[in-house]
Amino acid sequence: MDDLCKNFLRLIKEYNLEERLIIPLYKTLDFLYESEEFKKWNTGMQLFSQDLFTLISLDILNSKSINKLLAISGLIVGLFSQLAKELKKNAFLMISKLLTHK
DSSP states (O other), rough: HHHHHHHHHHHHHHHTHHHHHHHHHHHHHHHHHHHHHHHOTTTTTHHHHHHHHHHHHHHHHHOOHHHHHHHHHHHHHTTTTTEEEHHHHHHHHHHHHHHHHH
């Protein structure tokens, strides 16, 4: 499991600008969080979720693609249950900003 999480993070870092790869990756991660597959693997998931949230927080600031922003918003909602208390506030604020953006 640890290798799989590291590979997800590596793919996001390396192919951040490749929307054809990143958007399906975000949707896949969102699906895994929604189906609660990550809850079955307790080891290291808190740290992985925090690292993932940090990466997508940076990605959301630099993105102008609506498809990417939609994929990120779904992933943030999925991540919400796995995040530490201090990051939940940031995640909620980020979702609020996405929903109220003109």
